[in-house]
Amino acid sequence: MIFEMQGPEKVLFGKNVRHKLPELLPEGNLFIICGKHSQQRIKAELLPGLQGRKVEIFTGFPAEAPLDVTDNALSAARSLKARSIIGWGGGSCIDAAKTVASLLDSGISATEAFRTDLSLGQRSCFFAALPTTAGTAAEMTPNAVLCDPETGIKKSLRGTAMFADAALIDPELLKGAPDEVIFSSGFDALTQGIESTISAKADAMTVMLSVEGTFLTWQALQLYSANCKSDKVYEDLARGCMLSGAAFVRSGLGAAHGIGHPISGLKGVPHGVCCAVLLAEVLKWNLPVARPRMEQLALRLGINSPEEFIEEVIGLRRKCHLPENFKGWGLTLQDFPFVVKNCRSGSMKSNPRPFSDEEVAAFLEKLI
Ligand SMILES: [Fe+2]
Numbered sequence: 397m398i399f400e401m402q403g404p405e406k407v408l409f410g411k412n413v414r415h416k417l418p419e420l421l422p423e424g425n426l427f428i429i430c431g432k433h434s435q436q437r438i439k440a441e442l443l444p445g446l447q448g449r450k451v452e453i454f455t456g457f458p459a460e461a462p463l464d465v466t467d468n469a470l471s472a473a474r475s476l477k478a479r480s481i482i483g484w485g486g487g488s489c490i491d492a493a494k495t496v497a498s499l500l501d502s503g504i505s506a507t508e509a510f511r512t513d514l515s516l517g518q519r520s521c522f523f524a525a526l527p528t529t530a531g532t533a534a535e536m537t538p539n540a541v542l543c544d545p546e547t548g549i550k551k552s553l554r555g556t557a558m559f560a561d562a563a564l565i566d567p568e569l570l571k572g573a574p575d576e577v578i579f580s581s582g583f584d585a586l587t588q589g590i591e592s593t594i595s596a597k598a599d600a601m602t603v604m605l606s607v608e609g610t611f612l613t614w615q616a617l618q619l620y621s622a623n624c625k626s627d628k629v630y631e632d633l634a635r636g637c638m639l640s641g642a643a644f645v646r647s648g649l650g651a652a653h654g655i656g657h658p659i660s661g662l663k664g665v666p667h668g669v670c671c672a673v674l675l676a677e678v679l680k681w682n683l684p685v686a687r688p689r690m691e692q693l694a695l696r697l698g699i700n701s702p703e704e705f706i707e708e709v710i711g712l713r714r715k716c717h718l719p720e721n722f723k724g725w726g727l728t729l730q731d732f733p734f735v736v737k738n739c740r741s742g743s744m745k746s747n748p749r750p751f752s753d754e755e756v757a758a759f760l761e762k763l764i
Pocket residue numbers: 531532584585588653667
């Protein structure tokens with residue numbers, strides 16, 4: 397058996413590792429993309445150690461990485477002549493920063509790259525990711541999920557240029573996030589761990605990572621939803637997400653991600669909420685072909701059978717106050733052709749039990 401592991405050049409994990417960022421940076425100007433809650437911390441903690449170089453903070457980056465805002469950030473980074481790009485925030489900020497870093501010296505816009513499915517193989521500037529959610533694992537992966545607001549199409553730009561030079565995963569950065577963000581991003585990480593484990597492309601190495609990642613995320617969400625917000629819970633959320641991320645770089649994901657992306661792009665449903673709605677139904681669909689891996693996962697979680705495991709997934713979703721269908725998001729039968737047409741991503745290809753177009757539509761009928 398041949399293994400090939402790929403990931404960020406350097407991964408730093410643990411409490412306060414964010415303070416190591418200045419010593420990793422090369423010379424030159426710095427462009428930071430962050431969410432609106434991170435700006436104050438960045439100004440207080442990072443900027444004093446960076447005197448003598450130009451720094452621009454592109455703050456308030458929206459969720460789900462819209463292409464037009466990503467292009468605004470790319471133009472600003474080019475005007476600054478940035479040599480380091482930092483994504484400090486949720487998956488949207490990190491995916492946008494990846495895109496900006498990968499296209500910085502190319503003369504190509506994010507919109508052009510997205511619409512031509514450009515593969516991004518080289519990057520000339522430094523790129524670091526500091527996640528403030530334990531959800532997408534964008535700091536570990538070589539793709540950026542972007543959304544075209546004109547068409548509602550949501551898909552990935554990919555390429556090895558998108559692996560970070562440094563991923564600094566500091567559980568302290570998760571603290572202060574609203575419960576709803578912890579829950580929806582946590583269900584994203586959970587879905588990634590589970591889909592990676594049962595993926596058609598999973599192997600011994602990825603399963604080892606994804607089962608452990610799922611276990612940590614599972615336990616932490618159980619505790620957090622019971623109002624336990626200890627340092628260990630935050631650390632397990634961050635570590636679980638990182639491990640599952642390291643796994644799905646190679647194993648790929650599954651139908652919750654494949655079917656979820658067009659629904660999210662079309663209806664503005666947050667990615668983690670899509671995962672939460674779809675996960676249990678996708679597991680039911682896959683059970684006939686994925687029983688051994690689901691048994692392995694259930695065993696690690698202390699659950700007796702895959703059937704019980706699916707019921708527990710539904711129970712955890714309830715505890716996390718996440719919805720069981722798309723009723724609140726206006727998804728209707730008329731939207732199904734769009735979803736069917738745009739769900740055939742890499743994630744659908746690694747789902748262990750294939751779906752025909754008709755089966756995707758029939759599957760969704762239960763969820764509207
Ligand atoms: Fe995800």
